[in-house]
Amino acid sequence: MTESAKLITDMGRKARAAFSKLTGVSDAQKSAALKAAARHLRANQQTILAANQRDVESARERELSAAMIDRLMIDEGRLEAIASAVEQVADLPDPVGQTIDRTERPNGLVMERIRVPLGVIGIIYESRPNVTADAAALTLRSGNAVILRGGSEAINSNRAIFEAMAAGVVEAGLPADAIQLVQTTDRAAVGAMLKASGLIDIIIPRGGKSLVKRVQDEARVPVLAHLDGINHSYIGKDAAQDKAIAIAVNAKMRRTGICGAMETLLIDQDYPAPGPLVRALLDAGCELRGDDSILELDERIVSAEAPDWDTEYLAPILSVAMVNGVDEALAHIAEHGSHHTDVIVTEDADLAERFILRADSAIVMHNASSQFADGGEFGLGAEIGISTGRLHARGPVALEGLTTYKWVVRGTGQIRP
Structure with missing residues (x-):
């Protein structure tokens, strides 16, 4: 021995x-x-x-x-x-x-x-x-x-x-x-x-x-156990602009090194204000890696590569994609997520319930930052x-x-x- x-x-x-x-x-x-x-x-x-x-x-x-x-x-x-x-x-x-x-x-x-x-x-x-x-x-x-x-x-x-x-x-x-x-x-x-x-x-x-x-x-x-915290926030077309910005910036930038940090932002193609949203993240010091639609929003955004959608950065880096509705958002999460924490930001209660029901994650949130994925915040004392x-x-x-x-x-x- x-x-x-x-x-x-x-x-x-x-x-x-x-x-x-x-x-x-x-x-x-x-x-x-x-x-x-x-x-x-x-x-x-x-x-x-x-x-x-x-x-x-x-x-x-x-x-x-x-x-x-x-x-x-x-x-x-x-x-x-x-x-x-x-x-x-x-x-x-x-x-x-x-x-x-x-x-x-x-x-x-x-x-x-x-x-x-x-x-x-x-x-x-x-x-x-x-x-x-x-x-x-x-x-x-x-x-x-x-x-x-x-x-x-x-x-x-x-x-x-x-x-x-x-x-x-x-x-x-x-x-x-x-x-x-x-x-x-x-x-x-x-x-x-x-x-x-x-x-x-x-x-x-x-x-x-x-x-x-x-x-x-x-x-x-x-x-x-869990392996990764590849957490998503989906900004629905009916999301309130102030909530979307505040939640996204906090979810990514409050503490980038914790497992509850957002790693991918999904923006509905019909959301009316994607520009201010990505600019708020960029101005907060976050590097954005986006798909072709996102690249058009700001010249500071760099092109996302295939591995980015499956990466837990634990750093001020964020993958961003434009999606066609909640079904496409859920499909992206199902393919690339880690079943940790996923968020929908929307004022449409029916859409929120649809997301909550179908998102196969240990924690699903509506209109809240993924940084709340913490036992203390759940009233459990610690975790x-x-x-x-x-x-x-x-x-x-x-x-x-x-x-x-x-x-x-x-x-x-x-x-x-």
């Missing part, structure tokens, strides 16, 4: 023991642990920011992309948001033990489906140190144990955040191994996690396409990630998505004839 395999095996066994203990922990204890963790995050602000600065400086020396550095960076405001998200999760209703449904059979047996934790969750992520806190908070609140493996580019930040979170867990009297961080940056540890069947119940990857693809290809345990699959959770994965269910059958002595 390799050193990495030994490490993950040991962590997995500790996590399973911690998970067993968590089944007897009250909702109040879990909530108290997270509130204590939030206090420790704030109390250790300078330590966390200094650790993050080391990571950012290293990332710049390695010439990582601007989008990667943006996701990596923590300042006082972002750290406060991390701590606040942990507190929000602490205040959410505990999903464990909730009755999903209840029926009584003709023979008097009462059948119930009850929410229970998934078990031991392995989370593999890149760049974003806030995931360390979000994942620890959500898994603990939903009664799961977690093994966290962040990217090497954020190792100092992840360690500092983890230590603050762990201090809160111990202070509240919960098992210390309920949350664990893989301290090594050896990539072999990822492979060991993917093969830890029997110790880890589910893997959740959060990062770039290459990471997620590796996890999906190599995992011997179930995976909950593990956005799932675009069809099994188990879909969309922002938070507390409910980290539970499964078991059947409970209550009888009064019935026997089967």
Whole structure:
């Protein structure tokens, strides 16, 4: 057995023991642990920011992309948001033990489906140190144990955040191994996690396409993931001009490096004001790559190539196409989208409902920026990630998505004839 395999095996066994203990922990204890963790995050602000600065400086020396550095960076405001998200999760209703449904059979047996934790969750992520806190908070609140493996580019930040979170867990009297961080940056540890069947119940990857693809290809345990955020905004012919401009600029330019950023803009050929719309994006500093119809709108627009329609830029670059009605827009999304988040901007309620019904995406929005594709904005406190699959959770994965269910059958002595 390799050193990495030994490490993950040991962590997995500790996590399973911690998970067993968590089944007897009250909702109040879990909530108290997270509130204590939030206090420790704030109390250790300078330590966390200094650790993050080391990571950012290293990332710049390695010439990582601007989008990667943006996701990596923590300042006082972002750290406060991390701590606040942990507190929000602490205040959410505990999903464990909730009755999903209840029926009584003709023979008097009462059948119930009850929410229970998934078990031991392995989370593999890149760049974003806030995931360390979000994942620890959500898994603990939903009664799961977690093994966290962040990217090497954020190792100092992840360690500092983890230590603050762990201090809160111990202070509240919960098992210390309920949350664990893989301290090594050896990539072999990822492979060991993917093969830890029997110790880890589910893997959740959060990062770039290459990471997620590796996890999906190599995992011997179930995976909950999405590959890309190739998100579209369709501007219908009846869209209000001010809304169209505000939504499009925000969807692309608020933060270009997040998975909820718009990557393709589709404009109905009968929309009366495409010129001001593309100019607003250009003036905001966005490079536009358009089809022949879009090229005519402004000389600053460059011609789109075939790969552009299938690209998650995570940068101030946007593909733009003119489409003939909602059917053509939906066909474009079906061919090039990633089932993450797609938006329609229109004042026509019937058209909006048609789009919402037919768009095969985990998140579909009407008259809103795709940047709202975030668990916190959905009132979930935080998220593990956005799932675009069809099994188990879909969309922002938070507390409910980290539970499964078991059947409970209550009888009064019935026997089967």
